[in-house]
Amino acid sequence: QRSATLVDFSASLGQLRPCLTRPANSSHIFYGVMFDAGSTGTRIHVYTFIRKNPEELPVLDNEVFHSIKPGLSAYADMPEMGAYTVSELLKVAKNTVPRLEWKRTPLVLKATAGLRLLPLEKAKALLEQVQDVFDESPFYIPDDSVSIMNGTNEGILAWVTVNFLTGHLHSKTRKTVGILDLGGGSTQITFLPKSKKTIQNSPAGYVARFHLFNLTYELYSHSYLGNGLMTARLAVLGALGNEGLEWKVFRSSCLPKKFSDDWSFGGHTYKVSGMVDGYAGYKLCYQEMLKVVKGVVNQPHELKDTGIFYAFSYYYDRAVDTGLIDGTRGGTLEVRDFKKSAKEVCNKMSKYRSVSPFLCMDMTYITCLLKDGFGFKENTLLQLTKKVNNVETSWALGATFNHFRNLNIH
């Protein structure tokens, strides 16, 4: 049975367009606040919208963005401290939204892979503490304002954000772009298939139906929990599920041979090291990575002719770290550029060690995920993007739309 995730944006996004100019007259301005509680950090997005007149739908004017590290899951055993980090970020909202608007400005937090991976009671305790912070704040707290988002919606809402910001949702052509999001704990792929075969051959739950302007889009969308960049590090080191084995050293040929250190993720610390008496390098590392990806990641029937994919989050960060793209402007790459760069970094580990001892591991994982995971061709174009019109490419904007109109996700 295929899932029918239904996101009904009927008519509501029509005139929500990115807009860079301030209104000249006394147009009505209103705000939305979305927290992204990710596995590696917590972020706040404060969006300013303008409604020109009551009949018209609003335009997006501006975003204020702030982030802190580590994420909520690092506070699994001290939930009040986790909630404190949220209350610190809340100051950004108070400084951005005028006091008179506080009580009608919705405050929402959605947690992703970090909390999905925690034992349920620990995740619940964190969310309850955050709920208390929200309840004590002067903002408008909708029902279900603090929650763990499901992975499919994470992918769909990032797709909505990117296609909205790039103007694809407004054009009649139905041309859209796919998205690739690589977080710390999970990774998402979402695109609009051209061929019916892709839909028919998709595993159960990989197709999401979604309405927009009375049109139905059937998206291919999946979130792989445990295949984020940080959890992939754990998996390749054999440390996934071995949390708390403090005496054990986890080794991989993806790390510099003489490297040895403590590494923390999700509230646990691991001893990690290279193969002191063994070998390191791209080929061996890639072989290790195949075990993390093969049989786990589905290859959609069609990825050959789907047009361009927008890639962000860790895809972007690592492309910057290796000099593939400029840190502020981003750029267009081919899948093979990641492979070339991974080879260079892995075969000259000492040269890149100062950037990060994990750079070979990360670049090889990205290459392996794209090629042997999703099955992209070497010449598929990836648009590496952090911001479009000064707005973050993330699911957060798509998720904020939900709170202004009757955009129900079932």
Ligand SMILES: Nc1ccn([C@@H]2O[C@H](COP(=O)(O)OP(=O)(O)O)[C@@H](O)[C@H]2O)c(=O)n1
């Ligand atoms: N608005 C955002 C959100 C995340 N990110 C990046 O996304 C990566 C990690 O995502 P995450 O911690 O939310 O991971 P998940 O919990 O989604 O797996 C980091 O590289 C962040 O810097 C970003 O660049 N901009």
